[in-house]
Structure formats: C-alpha cells, structure tokens
Amino acid sequence: MNKRHYNSEETRQIIAEKAAQLFAKKGFAGTSVADISRETGFSKGHIYYHFENKEKLFVHLSLETMRHWGDRWNAVAGSYSTATEKLYGMAYFVMNNYKTPLLPVGQELAMNPNTSPETLQALQGLAVTPMAAYAAIFHEGVTSGEFDIENVEETTLLFGSWMGTLCQFTLTMEGEPLQRLFQQSVTIFVGGIRKR
Amino acid sequence: MNKRHYNSEETRQIIAEKAAQLFAKKGFAGTSVADISRETGFSKGHIYYHFENKEKLFVHLSLETMRHWGDRWNAVAGSYSTATEKLYGMAYFVMNNYKTPLLPVGQELAMNPNTSPETLQALQGLAVTPMAAYAAIFHEGVTSGEFDIENVEETTLLFGSWMGTLCQFTLTMEGEPLQRLFQQSVTIFVGGIRKR
DNA sequence: TCCTTATTTGAACGATTGTTCTATTTTGAG
DNA sequence: CTCAAAATAGAACAATCGTTCAAATAAGGA
Numbered sequence: 129m130n131k132r133h134y135n136s137e138e139t140r141q142i143i144a145e146k147a148a149q150l151f152a153k154k155g156f157a158g159t160s161v162a163d164i165s166r167e168t169g170f171s172k173g174h175i176y177y178h179f180e181n182k183e184k185l186f187v188h189l190s191l192e193t194m195r196h197w198g199d200r201w202n203a204v205a206g207s208y209s210t211a212t213e214k215l216y217g218m219a220y221f222v223m224n225n226y227k228t229p230l231l232p233v234g235q236e237l238a239m240n241p242n243t244s245p246e247t248l249q250a251l252q253g254l255a256v257t258p259m260a261a262y263a264a265i266f267h268e269g270v271t272s273g274e275f276d277i278e279n280v281e282e283t284t285l286l287f288g289s290w291m292g293t294l295c296q297f298t299l300t301m302e303g304e305p306l307q308r309l310f311q312q313s314v315t316i317f318v319g320g321i322r323k324r
Numbered sequence: 325m326n327k328r329h330y331n332s333e334e335t336r337q338i339i340a341e342k343a344a345q346l347f348a349k350k351g352f353a354g355t356s357v358a359d360i361s362r363e364t365g366f367s368k369g370h371i372y373y374h375f376e377n378k379e380k381l382f383v384h385l386s387l388e389t390m391r392h393w394g395d396r397w398n399a400v401a402g403s404y405s406t407a408t409e410k411l412y413g414m415a416y417f418v419m420n421n422y423k424t425p426l427l428p429v430g431q432e433l434a435m436n437p438n439t440s441p442e443t444l445q446a447l448q449g450l451a452v453t454p455m456a457a458y459a460a461i462f463h464e465g466v467t468s469g470e471f472d473i474e475n476v477e478e479t480t481l482l483f484g485s486w487m488g489t490l491c492q493f494t495l496t497m498e499g500e501p502l503q504r505l506f507q508q509s510v511t512i513f514v515g516g517i518r519k520r
Numbered sequence: 521t522c523c524t525t526a527t528t529t530g531a532a533c534g535a536t537t538g539t540t541c542t543a544t545t546t547t548g549a550g
Numbered sequence: 551c552t553c554a555a556a557a558t559a560g561a562a563c564a565a566t567c568g569t570t571c572a573a574a575t576a577a578g579g580a
Contacts, residue, residue, distance in 0.1 A: 160566075160567065160568080161567080161568060161569085162566080162567080162568090172568090172569085173569090173570080173571085176568090176569065176570080181568075181569075182568065182569090
C-alpha cells in the first residue's frame with residue numbers, strides 16, 4: 129500500500145541538484161533556504177518536507193555526490209594503463225564533475241563552531257572518497273616505478289588540495305582554457321614526482 | 325586642534341586585526357558583526373564608528389593586508405639569489421603570513437550577487453599583489469634559464485591557486501608538518517618546470 | 521465515489537543579521 | 551577647570567534567517 133511515490137523522489141532530486149549548485153557557488157552560510165526555494169520553485173516548507181534541516185540537506189547531498197563521484201571514477205579508471213595516464217584522466221574527470229566545489233564548502237562548515245557534532249562527523253568522510261582515489265594512483269605509480277615519492281600521504285594531500293582549488297575555476301572559466309589549466313597542473317605535478 | 329588621536333587609531337587596528345582573523349576562519353557571511361564585537365571587546369556600534377559597514381571593513385583590511393604583504397615580501401626577496409630559491413622563500417613567506425586565507429573569502433564575496441559593484445571592483449585588485457610577485461619570480465627563472473615555461477601567466481595562476489589552498493592548512497596544522505607541506509609543494513612545482 | 525495518505529503551500533515564529541541612533545564617557549586644548 | 555569634540559556603549563531598527571505548523575491539494579486503493 130506504500131507503493132505510491134508520485135513524482136516525489138524526482139522533486140527531492142531537483143532540490144538536491146539545485147541546492148548543490150547554490151552551495152558550491154555561494155557557500156553554506158551564503159546560501160539561504162529561501163534561495164533554494166526560489167531557485168527550485170518549491171516552497172520553503174516543502175524543502176523541510178524532504179530534508180530535516182539545512183545542515184542535513186548539505187550533508188546528504190555531499191555524501192550522495194561523492195558516492196556517485198567514486199562510482200563514476202571507478203567506471204573509467206580501468207581504461208588508463210599507466211599511473212601517469214590515470215593522473216591526467218583524473219584531472220579531466222574532476223574538471224567535468226563540477227560539483228566537487230562542495231569540498232571547500234564542507235571545510236567552511238567544519239570551521240564554524242556552531243556546526244553540530246553529527247554534521248562534523250559526517251563531514252569527515254567527505255574528502256575520503258577522492259583522496260582514496262588519488263592515493264591509489266600514487267601507490268600504483270610507485271609500484272610501477274613511474275613515480276619517485278617519499279611520502280605518499282603528503283603527496284596525496286598536496287594533489288587533492290590543488291585539484292580542489294582548480295575546481296573553483298569551473299565557475300568562472302570553461303572550454304579549452306579551463307582544460308589546459310587542469311592538464312598543465314598534472315604535467316607540472318608529474319614532472320615533479322617522476323622517477324629520473 | 326585635530327591632533328588628538330587618543331588611542332583611536334590603535335583601536336581601529338585591533339578591530340581590523342581581529343576581523344581579518346575571523347573572516348579568514350569563518351568566511352564573510354559566516355562572520356557576524358556581533359562576532360567581531362565579542363572578539364574585540366568593543367561594542368557593535370563602535371565598529372560602525374570606525375568602518376562604514378561590513379563590506380567596507382572587509383575591503384579595507386584586505387587591501388591593507390595585501391599592501392603590507394607586498395612590502396614585507398619586497399624586503400626579503402632580495403636575499404635570495406636564484407629564482408628557485410625565491411620560490412622556496414615565497415612558500416615560506418606565504419606560510420608565515422597567515423592572513424592570506426582572505427583571498428578565498430574575497431572570492432566568496434565576489435560570487436555573491438548581492439555584493440555592491442564598488443566592493444567588486446575593489447576586490448579585483450586583491451589578488452593582484454601576490455600574483456605579480458609570483459609572476460616576477462617565474463619571469464626571472466625563465467630569463468636565467470632555470471625554468472622552462474610555455475605560458476608564464478598560466479603557470480602563475482596555477483602556483484597562486486595552489487599557495488592559496490595551502491594557506492587553509494595554517495588554520496589546522498602547524499610546525500614542522502605544515503612547513504614540510506609548503507616545502508614539498510615547491511619541490512614538486514620546481515621539478516615540473518625545471519629546465520632539463 | 522469516498523477516504524486515507526502523500527504532497528505541497530503559505531503564513532507565522534523567534535532568533536540573528538547588519539545598521540542606525542541616542543546617550544554617555546573620555547580626551548586634550550584653552 | 552571648562553567645554554566642545556572625539557570615542558565608546560548599548561538599546562532599538564527593519565530585514566532576513568532557519569524552522570514549524572496548520573491548512574489545502576492531489577492521488578490512488580477501496
């Protein structure tokens with residue numbers, strides 16, 4: 129008797145989608161529920177029908193986004209044979225999955241002392257997915273002899289933070305210049321860790 | 325008759341100092357005037373005695389901070405002889421001038437459609453100072469034959485954005501691990517653009 | 521058709537926001 | 551010592567914030 133979903137799940141998806149864009153563009157504190165309401169066309173009250181509160185909404189769509197992110201990457205990662213190729217592929221992948229600017233927003237929330245402990249804990253897991261993917265590539269490169277890395281963990285952090293900021297440029301740039309930026313960053317990074 | 329400054333200029337400096345820290349830590353929208361009031365010990369009203377409004381306050385201390393930043397860098401830049409050394413020196417310098425996290429906050433403000441045009445224009449000049457300093461180093465390196473760079477402008481943007489995010493770590497890390505992070509980033513970067 | 525349940529709205533809430541205003545204290549020149 | 555100007559505080563403002571809630575609508579099973 130509970131098989132009546134109407135178009136509700138679809139609505140929930142629309143809200144999550146638009147909210148993610150707004151958060152990425154204007155930050156957590158900078159995005160009001162009224163903004164989300166206006167942008168989606170649904171009433172403020174209805175947003176609270178789907179999500180317990182603003183914090184939970186953000187956490188939900190962050191984790192959801194990251195889960196999809198990981199799945200999609202794993203689907204294409206196999207098509208690259210060397211670690212170096214994988215790194216270029218990763219940059220291209222990151223660039224095209226624009227929702228990654230949510231990462232700095234997560235940092236913003238984590239910094240704020242008013243953020244609830246549960247949210248904080250949930251946020252811990254946000255960066256794990258991409259970081260694990262980066263680390264895997266670097267490990268592969270070390271094993272295959274492509275890379276000469278002293279501290280893989282540190283290298284992962286450095287690469288991850290760099291990718292994170294470059295994502296910001298997806299909001300102001302596009303096309304070939306943007307693509308060159310990501311590509312060039314990998315060229316420099318690989319040049320800096322390549323075995324010689 | 326107007327030579328009575330009391331300790332007012334000092335007060336203004338205290339407000340600017342603390343406000344800069346708060347903005348860097350919690351973002352522009354995340355920092356309330358009440359926060360600044362509580363943290364400085366001065367009343368909310370008094371903050372408006374010194375600064376026209378929150379936006380102007382941020383713009384003022386951003387430009388002020390950057391001016392000092394440029395002056396201090398120019399004072400030490402001469403002590404490094406090669407462009408490579410300068411790049412390491414720059415990373416160390418950026419790390420120790422923690423207020424640079426204001427840069428991402430400027431981006432946050434720039435993104436928000438409610439930000440006044442005057443503020444936007446003033447914000448344009450925010451990143452100019454450090455970017456010019458970075459660019460000078462890269463040009464020197466190309467001239468001296470240390471670096472092999474195709475597009476200096478692009479390289480500057482890449483280095484600048486990387487330094488920008490690494491600054492975020494000054495809020496959560498310190499001491500030797502933090503220092504190693506900055507140093508390692510330069511090592512990788514230099515390795516990626518070094519002439520060979 | 522009717523009625524339970526899911527969906528959606530819109531008004532309203534108290535809290536917090538940036539800002540203004542008036543009153544009070546402190547200062548140094550005369 | 552006096553007094554106008556400067557410095558500071560604190561109450562009050564309207565606007566906006568996140569959130570709640572009662573009421574209205576829509577939908578499908580009975």
